[in-house]
Amino acid sequence: MEKICYLIAVAVLLVNCFALYSSNTDEEALLAFKSGISSDPYEILAGNWSTNTSICNWVGVSCSRNRQRVVALNFSAFNFGGIIGPHLGNLTFLSSLDVSSNNFTGILPPELSNLRHLEEINVGFNSFNGEIPSWFGTLPELKRILLNNNNFAGSIPPSLCNNSKLQTLQMDYNFINGIIPQEIGNHSDLESISVKYNQLIGSIPFGIFNMSSLRVLDLSANSLSRRLPENMCDNIQKLTGLYLSLNQLSGGIPLEIGNLSRLEILSIRGGSLTGIIPSFVFNLSTLNIIDLSNNSLSGSLPVDIYHKLPELQELYLSSNQLTGGLPANVGNLTRLKYLFLANNRLIGMFDSFQIIKFER
Numbered sequence: 299m300e301k302i303c304y305l306i307a308v309a310v311l312l313v314n315c316f317a318l319y320s321s322n323t324d325e326e327a328l329l330a331f332k333s334g335i336s337s338d339p340y341e342i343l344a345g346n347w348s349t350n351t352s353i354c355n356w357v358g359v360s361c362s363r364n365r366q367r368v369v370a371l372n373f374s375a376f377n378f379g380g381i382i383g384p385h386l387g388n389l390t391f392l393s394s395l396d397v398s399s400n401n402f403t404g405i406l407p408p409e410l411s412n413l414r415h416l417e418e419i420n421v422g423f424n425s426f427n428g429e430i431p432s433w434f435g436t437l438p439e440l441k442r443i444l445l446n447n448n449n450f451a452g453s454i455p456p457s458l459c460n461n462s463k464l465q466t467l468q469m470d471y472n473f474i475n476g477i478i479p480q481e482i483g484n485h486s487d488l489e490s491i492s493v494k495y496n497q498l499i500g501s502i503p504f505g506i507f508n509m510s511s512l513r514v515l516d517l518s519a520n521s522l523s524r525r526l527p528e529n530m531c532d533n534i535q536k537l538t539g540l541y542l543s544l545n546q547l548s549g550g551i552p553l554e555i556g557n558l559s560r561l562e563i564l565s566i567r568g569g570s571l572t573g574i575i576p577s578f579v580f581n582l583s584t585l586n587i588i589d590l591s592n593n594s595l596s597g598s599l600p601v602d603i604y605h606k607l608p609e610l611q612e613l614y615l616s617s618n619q620l621t622g623g624l625p626a627n628v629g630n631l632t633r634l635k636y637l638f639l640a641n642n643r644l645i646g647m648f649d650s651f652q653i654i655k656f657e658r
């Protein structure tokens with residue numbers, strides 16, 4: 299009996315020592331992180347991150363209930379300036395890191411690849427630079443990567459596509475160039491890809507259209523070119539938003555687009571699309587917004603448009619080569635707020651239509 303008690307006591311002591319040691323590691327890591335913060339205009343850390351109290355009471359820090367290990371850091375909009383040093387990589391239990399909307403600069407240090415439990419990283423709206431870290435691809439639990447509005451450059455590392463759990467990939471407003479890796483199609487769980495306002499070139503890899511879980515694809519404002527594949531819609535049946543505006547896409551709109559039965563927003567403005575707008579487009583009853591303006595599309599608007607697009611709120615078709623007239627019953631589109639049809643070859647009084655704003 300005594301022996302058992304002794305053993306239990308030793309075990310408890312060891313566990314406590316280990317916990318103490320571990321949270322000391324976390325404290326060291328956080329203090330090192332603090333020393334990388336060169337600007338804290340609201341003096342958020344100065345009074346708060348006191349070594350007298352547990353790190354779990356520090357502002358922006360969340361700990362696990364049992365082991366008192368740091369599991370989440372959220373410094374969103376704290377107005378911090380400075381760098382993210384390597385020591386954050388010692389927070390081995392971290393699952394969420396949100397430093398968005400600050401003034402951080404420098405690179406994301408490779409030591410962050412030690413964060414094996416990381417599920418979400420949000421560094422958006424800072425001034426980070428360097429390449430998109432290829433080690434993202436080695437973090438097994440990563441679900442959300444948010445890098446938008448920074449100065450990241452270089453190309454999308456194919457290894458990024460190694461994350462089987464990835465759901466959200468957001469890299470808008472950076473300087474990302476090169477092609478979109480074909481491997482991106484290996485993701486079975488990816489729901490949202492947004493890489494608008496970058497410098498991507500080449501064609502949209504077919505693999506993207508293989509992702510059956512995809513709901514939103516936004517590749518607007520890059521330099522993507524070539525045709526959209528005819529069978530692009532076979533597998534992306536869950537898509538609700540397709541944004542490909544401000545690229546150099548050519549060729550026709552695939553007829554199969556009519557198979558995207560959940561599509562709410564279709565935006566392919568400012569490309570070099572030719573051919574007629576497939577009647578299937580006007581048969582997607584879920585559509586809210588259609589923007590195909592500033593292409594070289596021909597054909598006419600279907601006379602029964604109001605039967606088929608009950609949800610339509612915005613229709614932008616200006617600067618194309620559309621012919622015919624405005625369907626007489628366009629006024630029956632009860633939700634329609636904006637209709638832009640200028641610069642086409644439409645007949646009758648609608649030739650010069652700039653904007654019709656429907657007040658209801």
Ligand SMILES: *[C@@H]1O[C@H](CO)[C@@H](O)[C@H](O)[C@H]1NC(C)=O
Nearest residue numbers: 345346347348351355356357
């Ligand atoms: C630090 O801030 C947090 C959250 O605002 C608060 O709960 C905590 O008591 C503060 N700690 C100190 C030492 O001021």
Ligand SMILES: *[C@@H]1O[C@H](CO)[C@@H](O)[C@H](O)[C@H]1NC(C)=O
Nearest residue numbers: 344345346347348349350351
């Ligand atoms: C922390 O401890 C030091 C002395 O050990 C003391 O001067 C200081 O006021 C304490 N700070 C807080 C927030 O308790």
Ligand SMILES: *[C@@H]1O[C@H](CO)[C@@H](O)[C@H](O)[C@H]1NC(C)=O
Nearest residue numbers: 372373374394395396418420
């Ligand atoms: C961080 O905090 C902000 C503001 O409180 C919140 O909007 C955001 O969702 C939080 N981030 C995470 C990852 O929970």
Ligand SMILES: *[C@@H]1O[C@H](CO)[C@@H](O)[C@H](O)[C@H]1NC(C)=O
Nearest residue numbers: 323326327384385387388409
């Ligand atoms: C934390 O990380 C730094 C840099 O990666 C390393 O030099 C240091 O030994 C680590 N400290 C602890 C306590 O693990």
Ligand SMILES: *[C@@H]1O[C@H](CO)[C@@H](O)[C@H](O)[C@H]1NC(C)=O
Nearest residue numbers: 337377378379400401402425
């Ligand atoms: C960010 O830092 C730069 C220089 O380090 C400074 O000029 C700028 O005002 C800062 N912006 C904010 C929002 O703090």
Ligand SMILES: *[C@@H]1O[C@H](CO)[C@@H](O)[C@H](O)[C@H]1NC(C)=O
Nearest residue numbers: 432435436456457458459460
């Ligand atoms: C990607 O995953 C494969 C298979 O799991 C692995 O062999 C490869 O090393 C990984 N690549 C990177 C860059 O992590």
Ligand SMILES: *[C@@H]1O[C@H](CO)[C@@H](O)[C@H](O)[C@H]1NC(C)=O
Nearest residue numbers: 459460480481482483484505
């Ligand atoms: C990823 O996709 C590429 C090309 O699409 C393929 O060759 C490769 O085997 C795939 N990798 C994995 C791990 O599935």
Ligand SMILES: *[C@@H]1O[C@H](CO)[C@@H](O)[C@H](O)[C@H]1NC(C)=O
Nearest residue numbers: 480483484503504505506508
């Ligand atoms: C798309 O998926 C099909 C069937 O799942 C597969 O045979 C094909 O290789 C995939 N293509 C690409 C480019 O990933």
Ligand SMILES: *[C@@H]1O[C@H](CO)[C@@H](O)[C@H](O)[C@H]1NC(C)=O
Nearest residue numbers: 531532553554555556557578
């Ligand atoms: C929808 O997909 C099916 C099967 O892939 C195909 O037979 C059909 O023609 C498609 N419809 C349209 C409008 O593209």
Ligand SMILES: *[C@@H]1O[C@H](CO)[C@@H](O)[C@H](O)[C@H]1NC(C)=O
Nearest residue numbers: 567568569570591592593617
């Ligand atoms: C239409 O697109 C061309 C390039 O394709 C661009 O130069 C022009 O400014 C665009 N016009 C409008 C009205 O968006």
Ligand SMILES: *[C@@H]1O[C@H](CO)[C@@H](O)[C@H](O)[C@H]1NC(C)=O
Nearest residue numbers: 556577578580581582583606
């Ligand atoms: C339009 O959709 C309806 C119902 O979704 C379908 O029955 C019809 O065949 C479609 N017509 C065209 C031209 O795609």
Ligand SMILES: *[C@@H]1O[C@H](CO)[C@@H](O)[C@H](O)[C@H]1NC(C)=O
Nearest residue numbers: 604605626627628629630631
């Ligand atoms: C279209 O609107 C007019 C007047 O607002 C109405 O009389 C007519 O029944 C509507 N037609 C359909 C098919 O809804």
